[in-house]
Amino acid sequence: MMQDTKRMVFLDIAKGIGILTVVWAHAKGPGSGYIYQFHMPFFFLVSGYLYRPEPSLREFARRKVKSLYLPFVFWNLLALFGKRAVGISHLPFAEMLQKATEMVLALDKDGQFFGATWFLSALFWESIFYKALDQSMEKLRYRRAWVTAIFLLGMAVGFGVDFPYMLSRNFVLGGFFAIGYAVRENQDRLKKFWNGKLAAVFGTVFLFLGHGSHADMGKNDYSSPIGFVAGALMASYAILYAAQQFGRWQERVCMTVRPMGMPDKAMKPFSAWKGYVLQAARGICYLGKRSIDLVIWQFVAFRIVIVLQLFLDHKPVSLAEVLKYYPVYDAGNGWWMAYLVAGIFGSLLWGSLLRKGKECVRFARA
Numbered sequence: 166m167m168q169d170t171k172r173m174v175f176l177d178i179a180k181g182i183g184i185l186t187v188v189w190a191h192a193k194g195p196g197s198g199y200i201y202q203f204h205m206p207f208f209f210l211v212s213g214y215l216y217r218p219e220p221s222l223r224e225f226a227r228r229k230v231k232s233l234y235l236p237f238v239f240w241n242l243l244a245l246f247g248k249r250a251v252g253i254s255h256l257p258f259a260e261m262l263q264k265a266t267e268m269v270l271a272l273d274k275d276g277q278f279f280g281a282t283w284f285l286s287a288l289f290w291e292s293i294f295y296k297a298l299d300q301s302m303e304k305l306r307y308r309r310a311w312v313t314a315i316f317l318l319g320m321a322v323g324f325g326v327d328f329p330y331m332l333s334r335n336f337v338l339g340g341f342f343a344i345g346y347a348v349r350e351n352q353d354r355l356k357k358f359w360n361g362k363l364a365a366v367f368g369t370v371f372l373f374l375g376h377g378s379h380a381d382m383g384k385n386d387y388s389s390p391i392g393f394v395a396g397a398l399m400a401s402y403a404i405l406y407a408a409q410q411f412g413r414w415q416e417r418v419c420m421t422v423r424p425m426g427m428p429d430k431a432m433k434p435f436s437a438w439k440g441y442v443l444q445a446a447r448g449i450c451y452l453g454k455r456s457i458d459l460v461i462w463q464f465v466a467f468r469i470v471i472v473l474q475l476f477l478d479h480k481p482v483s484l485a486e487v488l489k490y491y492p493v494y495d496a497g498n499g500w501w502m503a504y505l506v507a508g509i510f511g512s513l514l515w516g517s518l519l520r521k522g523k524e525c526v527r528f529a530r531a
Contacts, residue, residue, distance in 0.1 A: 176211060178446065179408035180453030183207050185509070188463050191281070192504035193496035199375045199400075205284070205334075205382060206341040206397035207404060208456075212288055213345020218299060225296045232457075233289040234271060237282050240461060241268045244275035253485045272330040277488045281460050283331070291339040295346075309350060316343035324390040334382035341397070364406035367399035374399075415446040452509070458516030459509065464492050466511030470503045 183204060190200035220228070245264055248254035256264065267273035271286035298315060302308035316339045323336025348355065374396045378388040387393045452459070468487050471494045475482045493504050 174450060175409050175412050176215070177450040177453035178412050179405050180208070180211060180456050181449035181451070182404055182408055182453075183211070184452055184456040184459050185449075187281075188459055188505055188508040188512075191463060191492050192467070192501045192508060193493060194501045194505060198379065199372070201382075202375050202378060202380045202393060203371070203397040203400035203404075205338060206394075207401045208284070209288065209291070209338040209341040210345040210348075210398075210401050211405075212292065213295075213342035213347075214349045216292070216295065216342075216346045216349070218296075222296055222300050226293055229289055229292055233285045233292075236457070236461060237271055237274070237285040237289070238269055241275045241279050241282060244278045248277075248488075251484065253488060267330070272332075277491055278465050279461060280464050280492065284460050285457075287335045287338055288342075291335060291342050294339070295342060309347065313343045313347050316340050320394075324385070324387070327385050331383050331385075333385040337382065337385075340394075344398070359406070361406065361410070364403045368403035371396045371400040371403065411449075412446070415442050451513075455513055455516060459512045462512035462515050463508040466507045466515070467492055467504050469507045469511060470494070470500065473503075474500065 186200045186204050187208075190197040190204060217225075242265060245254075245261065245268065249256065249261065264273065268275075271289055274280065274282050274286065295312065295316065298312045299308065302311055305311060319336045320340030323333040323339075327333055328336070374392050378392060378396070380387050380393050471487050471490055472482055474494045475486060480486065493501075496504060
């Protein structure tokens with residue numbers, strides 16, 4: 166189903182496709198209603214598949230604190246106090262303290278700059294809880310089945326109860342995380358169900374189910390919870406299968422030196438086509454590897470387009486005015502494409518600059 170030797174390339178392609186759909190939906194591109202019905206479950210499914218039981222709980226928690234918790238808390242607190250410092254936020258001190266406490270507990274986030282970072286906090290808590298259960302049940306027979314059952318029960322509770330801080334979606338997404346690892350554990354048994362015909366059927370059924378349906382995970386509002394789970398799983402299957410086939414296809418194309426019988430005059434266009442395929446695969450893989458950058462910075466990058474639109478509409482371009490619009494100012498008349506480009510390339514550029522800055526600081530200290 167998913168070979169370990171190709172796992173990273175394959176999953177990077179899948180995550181690249183996934184994060185592209187996330188920014189697409191937030192930019193209000195065509196088909197966003199469909200995307201909202203699978204994009205977050207897809208990422209939790211992949212995260213569950215990547216779960217590793219080997220580290221101790223302490224080591225596992227340390228890694229998750231570094232990769233998920235600290236970026237979430239740091240950037241959200243910076244936004245909270247930064248807006249107060251420049252005079253665009255006037256929250257009383259008590260409310261500021263309460264908001265900061267909620268951010269430190271990874272319960273709440275800044276809704277203007279870092280709205281999408283709830284993903285980091287949700288994945289942090291769900292992965293820690295899964296690891297804690299997995300380790301505490303270590304001596305129990307069929308422990309993974311029990312852990313999966315507990316998470317699926319939590320999913321059902323999440324659909325039925327509106328918890329504060331939008332925690333209902335955490336419970337729902339935790340179920341997808343558990344399903345992801347269950348797939349990994351049983352992938353040899355599931356190989357016979359891994360094929361293109363089933364992917365095509367699932368993709369078609371998802372489009373049928375998604376037509377006229379809606380899903381708002383933040384408000385815990387779904388046309389049909391069962392339909393949402395079924396549709397998200399089918400869409401995820403189709404995307405994962407497509408990612409695997411794309412990875413294999415680009416590998417075959419790029420390994421082909423000269424197709425049999427191809428005349429000399431056709432070699433130059435063929436070589437150029439190979440280059441485009443390779444660049445496309447590399448680009449999608451890069452998006453997958455840098456998906457956290459896009460999660461954190463996409464709404465910040467959207468502000469570039471908002472500033473431009475305000476200027477063109479002859480409206481005041483102040484920080485307070487720019488922050489009034491979330492996530493976009495106007496996605497009509499093709500402007501969603503500008504938001505998509507800004508959300509992708511702006512996030513990647515800023516993330517890269519931050520990493521280079523950190524490297525310079527480490528070098529200076531050495």
